[in-house]
Amino acid sequence: MRALKIIEKGRCDFFDIDAPEVNHGEVLIRVKKLGYCGSDLSTYRGLNPIVKYPRIPGHEIGGIIEKLGENVPEEIKVGSQVAVIPFTACGSCTPCRIGRAYACKHNETLGVQRDGALTEYISVPWEKVVIDETLSLSQLAMIEPMAIGFHAAKRGRVKKGDKVAVLGCGVIGLGTIAGANIMGGEIIAIDLFDKKLEIAKKEAGAAHTINSGKEDLHERLMEITDGHGPDVIIEAAGSPFTFKLAVEEVAFAGRVVYIGYTKSPVSYETKLFVMKELDILGSRNSERVDFENVQAAIKSGKVSPEKFISHFFPFEKADEGMILWDNDPSKVTKIVIDN
Secondary structure, eight states: EEEEEEEEEEEEEEEOOOOOOOOTTEEEEEEEEEEHOOOOOHHHHOOOTTTTTTTTOOOEEEEEEEEOOOOOTSSSSSTTTTEEEOOOOOOSSHHHHHHOOGGGGTOBBBBTTOSSSSEEEEEEEEEEEEEESSSSSSHHHHHHHHHHHHHHHHHHHHOOEEEEEOOOOSSSHHHHHHHHHTOOEEEOOOOOOOOHHHHHHHHHHSSSSTTTSSSOOOHHHHHTTTTTTOOEEOOSSSOOHHHHHHHHHOOTOOOOEEEOOOSSOOOOTTHHHHHTTTTEEOOOOOOOHHHHOOOOOHHTTTTOGGOOOOEEGGGHHHHHHHHHHHHHHGOOOOOOEEE
């Protein structure tokens, strides 16, 4: 079968590889839709510090079960539509032992620490499939990135009345906006591109938008928050500048949540941590309940993530999609590969 591999920085190509075996407790999935994640672009650009080359990218999956291994529960059937939870857990590290396996010390994510799903078939443990016969395959492929955002909003303990600023309106940022909005926050979407801000307001539930390339970000935040700063700032851009900005602009006694990460170190004015008595939180991956919350939000009409998709590419042109995104990210909200 065919697969796309990122061979090295700025270079990808198609290869023939062996079809996966279906081992005990696994299911074989025909990959029908695959979303490109920001981590895939970082890998292509040579900026992902936890990737080794060559690597098959891809972990945002909408697919159909083609075959069952032994000892798969009878409720899981051939022909079922699925999304996939793309993370592993060792079961013995501290996060696993305290019920936070999504932050497993030894996690390996599809397309990052291990080969991903930009291929024809992939086999995964049955516990990792999320079955849904009512959503479209494109919607299923969008559940995973949306769940990352829902998880970040949960980490930020967003509650009704909180003013929540989200830095970055890629799909994970849009998922964060949607999740925080559903939790009752008043959302301030911040980005450099008007098109993405329009989607944040129209489709994800942002109450306010700020183009930080055209407007004075500090002044606008003070205006919207009556001079206090946002109660919660969630960083979904992965820039050293926005990492620092979050701490500087959040309200006293506020919460800062980091989803992204930067390749280079970040220098802080650490007195702000203490003076403001901040809660500074990382948000890693997501868990099944986040997938389920996204499913419920889509089915109830609270969010329509398929509207976040800006480009579809056929599988045989998947490399062109990556090159397009690398060359002009302002045009891309989400690329989905149609297999």
